Amino acid sequence: MLTKEETHNELFTMGHTGCSGCAQSMAVKLIMEILGKNTIATSATGCLEVFSTRWPESSWKIPWIHSLFENSAAVASGIEAALKVLGKKEDITVLSQAGDGGTADIGLQSLSGMFERNHDVLYVCYDNGAYMNTGYQRSGLTPLDAFTTTSPSGKVSFGNNRPKKYMPEIAMAHRIPYTAVASAGYPMDLQKKVKKAKSIKGAKYLQVDVPCVPGWKYEPKYSVKLAQLAVQTGLYPLFDAEYEKIISVKKISKKVPVEEYLKLQGRFKHLFKDDAGRAEIEKIQKIADENIERFGLI
Amino acid sequence: MKQVLEGSMAIAGGVKMAEPHVISAYPITPQTHIVEHLSQMVADGDLKAEFIMVESEHSAASVVLGASACGVRTYTATAAQGLLYMEEVVYNIAGMRLPVVITIANRAISAPINIWNDMQDAMAIRDTGAIMLVAENNQEAYDMHIQAFKIAENRDVMLPVIVNVDGFVLTHTFEVVETIDSIEKVREYLPPLNMEYKLDVENPYSFGTIAEPSVYTEARYNLYNAMNFSRNVIIDAAKEFDDMFGRFYGGLTDSYKMDDAQTVIVAMGSVLGTVKDVVDELREAGKKIGVLKVRSFRPFPEEEIVAALKNAKNVIVIEKAICPGKGGILSVEIRDSLFKHKINSVSVNGYTLGLGGRDITPGNIHGLVERAEKEENVDGEFIGLSQQYL
Ligand SMILES: Cc1ncc(C[n+]2csc(CCOP(=O)(O)OP(=O)(O)O)c2C)c(N)n1
Numbered sequence: 001m002l003t004k005e006e007t008h009n010e011l012f013t014m015g016h017t018g019c020s021g022c023a024q025s026m027a028v029k030l031i032m033e034i035l036g037k038n039t040i041a042t043s044a045t046g047c048l049e050v051f052s053t054r055w056p057e058s059s060w061k062i063p064w065i066h067s068l069f070e071n072s073a074a075v076a077s078g079i080e081a082a083l084k085v086l087g088k089k090e091d092i093t094v095l096s097q098a099g100d101g102g103t104a105d106i107g108l109q110s111l112s113g114m115f116e117r118n119h120d121v122l123y124v125c126y127d128n129g130a131y132m133n134t135g136y137q138r139s140g141l142t143p144l145d146a147f148t149t150t151s152p153s154g155k156v157s158f159g160n161n162r163p164k165k166y167m168p169e170i171a172m173a174h175r176i177p178y179t180a181v182a183s184a185g186y187p188m189d190l191q192k193k194v195k196k197a198k199s200i201k202g203a204k205y206l207q208v209d210v211p212c213v214p215g216w217k218y219e220p221k222y223s224v225k226l227a228q229l230a231v232q233t234g235l236y237p238l239f240d241a242e243y244e245k246i247i248s249v250k251k252i253s254k255k256v257p258v259e260e261y262l263k264l265q266g267r268f269k270h271l272f273k274d275d276a277g278r279a280e281i282e283k284i285q286k287i288a289d290e291n292i293e294r295f296g297l298i
Numbered sequence: 299m300k301q302v303l304e305g306s307m308a309i310a311g312g313v314k315m316a317e318p319h320v321i322s323a324y325p326i327t328p329q330t331h332i333v334e335h336l337s338q339m340v341a342d343g344d345l346k347a348e349f350i351m352v353e354s355e356h357s358a359a360s361v362v363l364g365a366s367a368c369g370v371r372t373y374t375a376t377a378a379q380g381l382l383y384m385e386e387v388v389y390n391i392a393g394m395r396l397p398v399v400i401t402i403a404n405r406a407i408s409a410p411i412n413i414w415n416d417m418q419d420a421m422a423i424r425d426t427g428a429i430m431l432v433a434e435n436n437q438e439a440y441d442m443h444i445q446a447f448k449i450a451e452n453r454d455v456m457l458p459v460i461v462n463v464d465g466f467v468l469t470h471t472f473e474v475v476e477t478i479d480s481i482e483k484v485r486e487y488l489p490p491l492n493m494e495y496k497l498d499v500e501n502p503y504s505f506g507t508i509a510e511p512s513v514y515t516e517a518r519y520n521l522y523n524a525m526n527f528s529r530n531v532i533i534d535a536a537k538e539f540d541d542m543f544g545r546f547y548g549g550l551t552d553s554y555k556m557d558d559a560q561t562v563i564v565a566m567g568s569v570l571g572t573v574k575d576v577v578d579e580l581r582e583a584g585k586k587i588g589v590l591k592v593r594s595f596r597p598f599p600e601e602e603i604v605a606a607l608k609n610a611k612n613v614i615v616i617e618k619a620i621c622p623g624k625g626g627i628l629s630v631e632i633r634d635s636l637f638k639h640k641i642n643s644v645s646v647n648g649y650t651l652g653l654g655g656r657d658i659t660p661g662n663i664h665g666l667v668e669r670a671e672k673e674e675n676v677d678g679e680f681i682g683l684s685q686q687y688l
């Protein structure tokens with residue numbers, strides 16, 4: 001627990017307008033605790049930018065800039081270049097942030113450019129599995145069969161008809177020095193990865209699973225539990241990699257069936273209606289099993 | 299020093315004298331030579347800058363946006379499709395009041411794809427909040443780039459400045475250009491950038507925050523005001539340049555043989571060379587004709603235009619871009635300026651020509667002068683169409 005004094009000294013402060021139970025804001029807090037005040041941050045358009053910077057208020061006690069939806073990584077590249085010119089690059093961390101949509105869909109090009117040029121930037125994707133800021137539309141990181149407002153379930157649909165794009169492997173394919181996947185459900189693991197990323201020069205990619213109360217439709221008290229279940233089912237493997245090589249994976253202590261994870265969320269409730277839905281749950285179980293196998297999670 | 303320089307080399311040379319610290323670029327004809335020259339200067343150590351070769355124009359503009367927000371001088375260049383692709387960011391740079399300088403090597407817009415010169419690209423972004431200057435020749439292009447940084451970085455302006463240069467006609471053409479030998483003198487003209495608000499860990503600010511209906515209008519008003527204020531800054535930058543380097547091309551506009559002119563040709567950019575030649579001929583033949591050059595398209599030089607045209611009978615406006623569903627663009631703004639000043643004795647004729655690299659010949663100009671005497675308020679009519687392709 002932080003004292004009142006410490007809370008006020010935090011770099012991402014309270015008073016923002018995030019939903020209760022917002023895991024994205026938890027992740028930001030945890031990340032900023034490690035990065036410290038010598039950080040310059042960019043944010044893509046999305047929930048975080050909207051709920052943390054309602055002019056004239058701002059939750060950011062570090063220099064922060066939001067430009068557009070798809071250019072967080074490019075703006076960060078420019079900041080890094082400027083810091084080089086100013087001779088300040090050694091002392092300052094450049095943090096580039098975006099949601100899953102701002103990362104894996106519309107921002108993928110500028111992110112790929114930043115990776116390929118290997119800017120000394122830590123890029124963080126807060127993955128809540130949809131375009132939450134605009135009202136829960138599907139993104140390339142929406143999981144299979146999730147209900148979103150543009151992939152609704154219906155008489156002839158189980159919701160999102162494609163599995164999640166495997167973004168961390170896209171990052172690794174750029175042969176950047178560090179890629180990591182973390183979760184708001186495992187704060188120490190997350191902070192360990194941030195610490196490691198901070199110590200490495202060059203482009204770093206960190207993807208954090210951040211459950212979203214209104215988008216996933218669950219009770220706010222389940223944010224951490226859902227983040228943990230995503231890991232324990234095998235649906236969200238946590239690992240880190242140097243260049244193309246995975247150096248560690250977070251093992252599953254006790255494998256949990258995906259059903260336990262799905263049933264807490266309104267976005268999957270259509271799967272529990274009939275046999276056809278059950279068959280879809282089997283498909284999701286298969287994704288989890290394949291992850292367990294592929295990453296050696298058990 | 300006098301040198302024979304390709305337009306792109308002159309532009310790169312002017313930019314070099316301004317000493318930008320971060321340059322980003324993505325190639326598109328006819329902008330390529332400019333950034334190739336700059337990257338060579340950086341490679342040779344003649345220009346100390348971070349040159350970021352990005353993966354798109356959207357990122358080119360975003361990189362200079364981020365760097366500029368840190369308080370360093372920045373530059374990029376593009377054209378046509380590239381400009382349309384970066385338009386979203388140009389609005390954003392202007393809205394965040396960042397003094398980025400951008401060259402547009404003016405080129406036609408696709409479809410049909412065409413790499414040659416007109417001004418459709420510039421006209422497509424005329425409401426972004428960027429100041430838009432237009433150079434007539436390579437010498438002016440060289441000088442205008444140095445002036446551009448001074449204008450952009452003025453404390454009461456703080457807006458991006460776009461320098462328009464006609465693609466190929468200027469960028470790929472060799473002309474005698476007098477370059478400035480003394481970097482110290484340029485530094486005196488253009489002191490180092492010193493931004494009040496920037497991304498600085500010692501003094502953190504949030505940039506690009508969300509502005510609700512209660513404040514958005516005021517933010518836009520401030521930008522609008524800064525653009526209006528820049529009129530005097532552009533004029534002063536030109537005068538001060540004249541004082542220090544002995545070259546002047548007008549402030550927002552420039553007049554050529556305008557005393558007693560009954561007929562006036564209004565144009566922007568390189569076509570002014572041809573126009574002035576024709577006007578010389580017609581003057582010799584006794585015709586009362588002159589030329590009004592528009593050097594700043596944004597801010598629009600309304601006062602200067604009205605003062606210059608109010609006693610004319612016939613105004614011919616060369617339109618190198620179209621506004622489908624309306625007519626001309628420059629001519630419409632000129633007519634509006636006169637109307638606002640309750641002047642209805644002047645006929646403003648906008649003619650569309652020079653699209654997609656088609657030459658504007660002296661014959662074309664003669665033809666327009668003859669036509670304009672018989673016509674009134676032509677609204678962007680196309681000149682010289684080939685019937686076989688219609
Ligand atoms: C070019 C552009 N297209 C669309 C939008 C609308 N838009 C703003 S935020 C957003 C969704 C953001 O989703 P994500 O990146 O996943 O972040 P989240 O809000 O979920 O944290 C969208 C679609 C925009 N601002 N700009």
Ligand SMILES: [Mg+2]
Pocket residue numbers: 099100101126127128129130131132133
């Ligand atoms: Mg999202």
